[in-house]
Amino acid sequence: MTTRLELAGKRALITAGTKGIGHAVVERFRELGATVLTTARSQPATMPDEMFVAADLTTVEGCEATARAVNDRLGGVDIVVHVLGGSSAPAGGFAALSDAEWQKELNLNLFPAVRLDRALLPGMLAQRAGVIVHVTSIQHRMPLPESTTAYAAAKAALSTYSKSLSKEVTPQGVRVVRVCPGWVETDAAVALAQRLADDAGTDYEGGKQIIMNALGGIPLGRPAKPAEVADLIAFVASPRASAISGVEYVIDGGTVPTA
Known part of the structure; x- marks a missing residue:
């Protein structure tokens, strides 16, 4: 990970890159030589205009605007890292989860990846090269029924979608990998x-x-520290991981009790 040329010349979209894991990924990719575009609903004062697009990725319009920005500013993309995710669902178990709460979790944790992949994959397939990284969560393996049922289910859907996508596009040169953090x-x-x-x-x-x-x-x-998760994402996105696709790497300090 010390070679600056590791990601030199690569064009990368990293969602939710203004804080937490996303910000750490943006910083690591830039250190490794990538040209980075990131997105969030609002732009921090420290984020340069040329590497940021303001968009709400929980909406169709936000995903469309981001895909346009990728093509207009970068001329395409080599690496897409889907960091966006989280939960605002109330505690209280299944009874507290209305249809609206379920939809919010899917809109945040599944559909942005589906929509952006659908928009950006044709260009990656045309160049027969690219990497997509979906950030999942150990919650899809060990959900907390009191508070994370909907979030965990949405992340499970993301993981299954990612695996299916990898089987479809890996033969055409695009690798798809999942990174699964525990508590960060x-x-x-x-x-x-x-x-x-x-x-x-x-x-x-x-x-x-x-x-x-x-x-x-x-x-x-x-x-785990955000930078530690970013290091793993940078590795799986790099040419050093060129034989890796369709798998999920857990980074949780041993939290999940089974392999």
């Missing part, structure tokens, strides 16, 4: 741990332990 210490995760700590009358480390206990423990003893 993003700003949002830090805020959650601190809130739990405050509620429990403990410190931040105690808040982290509450989350790890809810997950059944993390053998590594800590969450």
